[in-house]
Amino acid sequence: VTAPVAVGVDVGGTKLLALAVDADGEVVGRQRLTTPRADADALVEALVEAASELASGVPVGVGVAGIVTREGDLRYAPNLQLQDVALGRRLEDELGVRAAVRNDVTVALHGEWQVGAGRGSDDVVMVTLGTGVGGAVVADGRLIEGAHGLGGEIGHIPVRDGGRPCPCGNRGCLEAYASGTAVAALARERLEDGDEHSALRELDEIDGKAVTLAAIDDDPLALEVLRESGYWLGVGLVALVNIFDPEVVLIGGGAATLSAPIVLPEAEGIVAERILGADHRDPPPVRRAALGDDAGAIGAALLARDLAGA
Amino acid sequence: VTAPVAVGVDVGGTKLLALAVDADGEVVGRQRLTTPRADADALVEALVEAASELASGVPVGVGVAGIVTREGDLRYAPNLQLQDVALGRRLEDELGVRAAVRNDVTVALHGEWQVGAGRGSDDVVMVTLGTGVGGAVVADGRLIEGAHGLGGEIGHIPVRDGGRPCPCGNRGCLEAYASGTAVAALARERLEDGDEHSALRELDEIDGKAVTLAAIDDDPLALEVLRESGYWLGVGLVALVNIFDPEVVLIGGGAATLSAPIVLPEAEGIVAERILGADHRDPPPVRRAALGDDAGAIGAALLARDLAGA
Numbered sequence: 001v002t003a004p005v006a007v008g009v010d011v012g013g014t015k016l017l018a019l020a021v022d023a024d025g026e027v028v029g030r031q032r033l034t035t036p037r038a039d040a041d042a043l044v045e046a047l048v049e050a051a052s053e054l055a056s057g058v059p060v061g062v063g064v065a066g067i068v069t070r071e072g073d074l075r076y077a078p079n080l081q082l083q084d085v086a087l088g089r090r091l092e093d094e095l096g097v098r099a100a101v102r103n104d105v106t107v108a109l110h111g112e113w114q115v116g117a118g119r120g121s122d123d124v125v126m127v128t129l130g131t132g133v134g135g136a137v138v139a140d141g142r143l144i145e146g147a148h149g150l151g152g153e154i155g156h157i158p159v160r161d162g163g164r165p166c167p168c169g170n171r172g173c174l175e176a177y178a179s180g181t182a183v184a185a186l187a188r189e190r191l192e193d194g195d196e197h198s199a200l201r202e203l204d205e206i207d208g209k210a211v212t213l214a215a216i217d218d219d220p221l222a223l224e225v226l227r228e229s230g231y232w233l234g235v236g237l238v239a240l241v242n243i244f245d246p247e248v249v250l251i252g253g254g255a256a257t258l259s260a261p262i263v264l265p266e267a268e269g270i271v272a273e274r275i276l277g278a279d280h281r282d283p284p285p286v287r288r289a290a291l292g293d294d295a296g297a298i299g300a301a302l303l304a305r306d307l308a309g310a
Numbered sequence: 311v312t313a314p315v316a317v318g319v320d321v322g323g324t325k326l327l328a329l330a331v332d333a334d335g336e337v338v339g340r341q342r343l344t345t346p347r348a349d350a351d352a353l354v355e356a357l358v359e360a361a362s363e364l365a366s367g368v369p370v371g372v373g374v375a376g377i378v379t380r381e382g383d384l385r386y387a388p389n390l391q392l393q394d395v396a397l398g399r400r401l402e403d404e405l406g407v408r409a410a411v412r413n414d415v416t417v418a419l420h421g422e423w424q425v426g427a428g429r430g431s432d433d434v435v436m437v438t439l440g441t442g443v444g445g446a447v448v449a450d451g452r453l454i455e456g457a458h459g460l461g462g463e464i465g466h467i468p469v470r471d472g473g474r475p476c477p478c479g480n481r482g483c484l485e486a487y488a489s490g491t492a493v494a495a496l497a498r499e500r501l502e503d504g505d506e507h508s509a510l511r512e513l514d515e516i517d518g519k520a521v522t523l524a525a526i527d528d529d530p531l532a533l534e535v536l537r538e539s540g541y542w543l544g545v546g547l548v549a550l551v552n553i554f555d556p557e558v559v560l561i562g563g564g565a566a567t568l569s570a571p572i573v574l575p576e577a578e579g580i581v582a583e584r585i586l587g588a589d590h591r592d593p594p595p596v597r598r599a600a601l602g603d604d605a606g607a608i609g610a611a612l613l614a615r616d617l618a619g620a
Contacts, residue, residue: 067586067587067590075587075590076587076590121457122457123456123457123461135553137553139449139452139454139456139461140452140454140455142449142450142452144449144450144553144554145450145555146433146449146554146555146556147431147432147433147555147556147557147594148555148591149555150555150586150587150591151433151449151552151553151554151555152553152555153552153553153555153586154552154553156548156552156585156586157548157549157552157553158469158545158548158549158584159468159471160471161469161470161471161545168586168587169588170584235468235471238466238467238468239467239468239549240553242461242463242464242466242467243445243447243454243461243462243463243464243467243550243553244454244456244461245455245456245457245458245459245460245461245463246456246457247457274468274480275466276377276460276463276466276478277377277385277386277460277478278479280377280385280386281458281460284457
């Protein structure tokens with residue numbers, strides 16, 4: 001086992017995954033803890049514990065779902081029931097090393113870009129499909145962070161004016177069509193609105209995974225729902241490709257693990273048809289991310305290393 | 311008059327404006343020529359003539375409406391009826407100086423960012439309202455150009471699925487609602503569809519300017535049309551602010567000159583209401599660009615100087 005150069009932690013709503021990586025981005029150590037919620041002190045403590053177990057004296061990177069400023073302040077993290085926590089500064093104080101705290105998708109993209117499916121491209125758009133829809137962009141070799149670290153909120157670009165309600169309070173956001181939650185809701189609505197035959201009628205509870213499994217099993221209603229979801233993902237990607245002209249679009253996140261073979265071709269077709277100058281150019285490929293559940297922690301570690309100038 | 315450090319040329323569909331600028335971006339020389347169309351040789355000749363009149367031995371920047379690659383190749387310029395012209399290389403060969411050729415809005419933003427309304431901000435989104443809708447973005451101090459120089463096509467982000475037809479061949483693009491052309495078309499459609507009183511009924515031909523003048527004169531139909539246009543501009547800006555988290559949004563272009571006091575507050579209201587985390591943050595101001603018709607030529611000159619490392 002080679003020496004770790006950094007530790008990265010992906011703080012999920014229930015579990016916290018910490019990885020030590022070597023200079024090539026290979027994982028050389030792994031820790032998993034339960035995520036403390038609604039308690040900033042306990043979160044800091046858990047992060048310190050996980051990082052200390054894996055290595056000492058190396059930079060620590062952390063990815064958290066929510067709004068995180070460039071300075072590493074957790075502005076708003078609904079999954080953790082936390083807001084306004086100076087997480088980066090507190091970790092630096094406790095650990096005595098450089099800490100980088102960023103949005104979870106930002107660090108996942110950093111990982112995919114450095115050692116995953118975006119390797120070798122300097123212009124990469126990433127969208128993650130999960131409970132919500134996240135996003136991040138590398139443009140000309142640099143992460144888009146925005147003036148206050150609030151950039152990259154791809155899940156909340158409007159794709160359908162006056163459309164479905166989104167957890168953010170608006171209507172018609174990409175997230176309201178492309179998240180796992182949205183897929184489940186779309187299926188439930190169709191089941192209620194019609195009497196179309198579907199295996200989903202037999203289930204007590206319908207989540208995104210159940211819809212995806214039914215679609216893989218050729219259930220027509222489930223297939224239509226996933227294609228609708230892919231359509232709106234495609235509409236969102238048209239905006240992103242017109243804005244960023246990426247070499248590749250990466251789709252990550254748990255909800256895409258099984259649904260990708262149905263959702264991605266649908267989205268890719270819309271992109272190929274509708275981007276500006278579609279007749280005069282090749283559309284970027286829409287590809288699955290490669291690092292799976294490790295992407296966030298690996299990316300957080302590599303980002304911390306890069307920012308520390310190591 | 312101080313010495314020019316670069317020459318910039320804004321190639322419009324009918325006129326070509328060439329400016330020499332000094333080290334502070336002040337205009338120290340000015341030339342105006344008719345734009346040759348559908349003739350690449352004549353265009354190169356006109357650019358060489360305009361540049362040579364103003365200065366010699368300094369970098370030359372050029373802004374052209376259309377798709378321009380990073381290498382300065384004019385991929386597709388519908389206004390000039392040209393495609394696939396290696397304009398940058400040809401200018402360098404003829405003039406013996408460094409040449410930078412870019413999209414017209416890209417250079418206009420470079421000008422506004424360096425010496426105009428975006429000065430001092432490293433994160434600026436610019437949208438220009440004219441015959442079409444153009445756009446450009448500076449993120450973290452760098453112009454978004456994309457992997458092939460095709461980025462920044464803000465006019466063609468979808469704002470209304472299945473909406474109005476756009477000159478690009480798709481439907482529901484921002485351009486189909488926010489351009490001067492779109493404003494005129496929206497007014498004509500309303501006049502045809504109803505019998506609402508409007509001063510516009512007296513006119514033989516309705517263009518965007520006529521609608522704006524009527525709106526300024528409190529014509530209710532014209533006001534509604536401009537507010538609708540501002541609404542969709544706002545929807546497009548919600549996407550851009552969520553993606554880029556800019557410090558300021560600049561609106562330029564001829565069609566905004568008069569309509570800004572009606573269109574901008576409408577768009578700004580939508581942004582303030584709908585960006586992610588609207589309750590927890592200040593929306594960026596939506597402001598008029600400052601350099602007017604000179605923005606493109608000034609920006610082209612400064613970009614050429616910057617790229618030449620002067």
